[in-house]
Amino acid sequence: MRIALVATCLADALFPGVAIATTHLLERLGHEVVFPADQTCCGQMHINTGYLDEAVPVVRHHVDVFDPAEFDVAVAPSGSCVGSIRHQHAMVARRAGDTDLERRAKSLADKTFELSELLVDVLGLTDVGAYYPHRVTYHPTCHSLRMLRVGEKPLTLLRNVSGIDLVELPNADQCCGFGGTFALKNPEVSTAMLADKMSDVLATKAEVCSAGDSSCLMHIGGGLNRLRTGVRTVHLAEILASTRSAAPRAADSQATTVTV
Known part of the structure; x- marks a missing residue:
């Protein structure tokens, strides 16, 4: 194709x-x-x-x-x-x-x-042959969840990744607070929503928080980085692209999260 x-x-x-x-x-x-x-x-x-x-x-x-x-x-x-x-x-x-x-x-x-x-x-795939030996939690972004209604598709793909320890994110359907220009126009509200999301991520004891949108990962990752939590944010695509030979590169690619 x-x-x-x-x-x-x-x-x-x-x-x-x-x-x-x-x-x-x-x-x-x-x-x-x-x-x-x-x-x-x-x-x-x-x-x-x-x-x-x-x-x-x-x-x-x-x-x-x-x-x-x-x-x-x-x-x-x-x-x-x-x-x-x-x-x-x-x-x-x-x-x-x-x-x-x-x-x-x-x-x-x-x-x-x-x-x-x-x-x-x-493409009719649920297993893409990925390998990612890390403890991961997944944040379903608002647009994918509510506008596109992708449902369980990202989680289905992640569950079929070899080596992964996938843990459920509490209150997963709650917004991270980014919302594009919402975070700029309503910084106090955005920060409060981010604090709740970070608390839920940290409760999972995950090494990695993943999502299907870099914007949400930038927001969540910036907060986690400022708190020096050690939790990385990695896009879904990077996890699915990882293989036994490529896993270190993919795992580190979004570790240098922009701090905003």
């Missing part, structure tokens, strides 16, 4: 290991990964902050760059970005009165998947 990678802004700017791990994983599974070099932001930040008019050219650029005729499906290692592509892009185009862009955005949205969706629903 020919798969187009939507790398996401955070992977491009801060966590390139996530995009690299996604590519290594899919190539190891026998698929061709293509990377449209002109890709930029999906526009989620603009849309969620209310800049819908300004989001129109961003959406148009995304649709132009990811020509559905050039690949079978597109994948992003981010529930929030896929949520924007699938549920916001056509709305932005429709609001702008651009029926052609709306049609093209819908077509692209139908071919765009979050990583666990692609692996389980499209």
Whole structure:
């Protein structure tokens, strides 16, 4: 299968290991990964902050760059970005009165998947041959849980990772407090929510907290790092890309969490 990678802004700017791990994983599974070099932001930040008019050219650029005729499906290692592509892009185009862009955005949205969706629903896999000998807990991010409704797919994939000690996260469905610009506009509330999430992570005695969005991992990891807990944050893609020879590299790739 020919798969187009939507790398996401955070992977491009801060966590390139996530995009690299996604590519290594899919190539190891026998698929061709293509990377449209002109890709930029999906526009989620603009849309969620209310800049819908300004989001129109961003959406148009995304649709132009990811020509559905050039690949079978597109994948992003981010529930929030896929949520924007699938549920916001056509709305932005429709609001702008651009029926052609709306049609093209819908077509692209139908071919765009979050990583666990692609692996389980499209490729029919629950065991990707990963090896990760660490105690891990998983935080289901809000967009993947509530907007995409990926359900148990990430956990199913993690349960089939060799060597892993997967422990349940208490209050897993509660937001970590990041919420994109929410953390900037409501820092006190965001910090209080983060404190609750960190308390739950630490209660598991896990070495690693994983999730499907680098944004949430940046927020949680920043807090855990400031407290010097020793708990690392590692993206789901990096765990699934790990093998017996690659595990140390993947395990360390997001250990240097940005402190914010």
